[in-house]
Amino acid sequence: MCEVAWSLTRVRDSYLATWYWKVKQRRGTKKAIVALARKLLVIIYNMLKNGTDYDEKVFYEVRKKQETIRVKRLINEAKKLGLEVIVPQSV
Numbered sequence: 001m002c003e004v005a006w007s008l009t010r011v012r013d014s015y016l017a018t019w020y021w022k023v024k025q026r027r028g029t030k031k032a033i034v035a036l037a038r039k040l041l042v043i044i045y046n047m048l049k050n051g052t053d054y055d056e057k058v059f060y061e062v063r064k065k066q067e068t069i070r071v072k073r074l075i076n077e078a079k080k081l082g083l084e085v086i087v088p089q090s091v
Contacts, residue, residue, distance in 0.1 A: 001037040008036060015059040016040070 011017050016036060024032035047054060075085045 001041060002033055005033050005036040005040060008040070009033075015056050015063075 005020070008014065008016050009020050016039065019039070020032050020036045023035050027035070043054070046052075075087070078085050
């Protein structure tokens with residue numbers, strides 16, 4: 001699985017490759033490869049268990065949802081500190 005993980009790190013614009021690079025910066029190359037191999041095994045297990053296909057769009061939807069939750073949390077923390085937060089309207 002580590003060999004598969006190594007090949008995944010070379011794919012451009014891939015969720016798993018970007019995840020690897022983030023972990024690599026914090027933990028180092030070897031630990032990041034093992035973590036990526038484990039993540040890949042969990043994804044494969046869930047695909048087999050649920051009978052679904054691999055869809056990378058799911059990762060981006062989850063990440064977008066996490067970002068909105070994070071923004072809301074940061075706005076609430078700023079308001080607790082007495083700061084006025086002006087949220088720009090999205091176009």
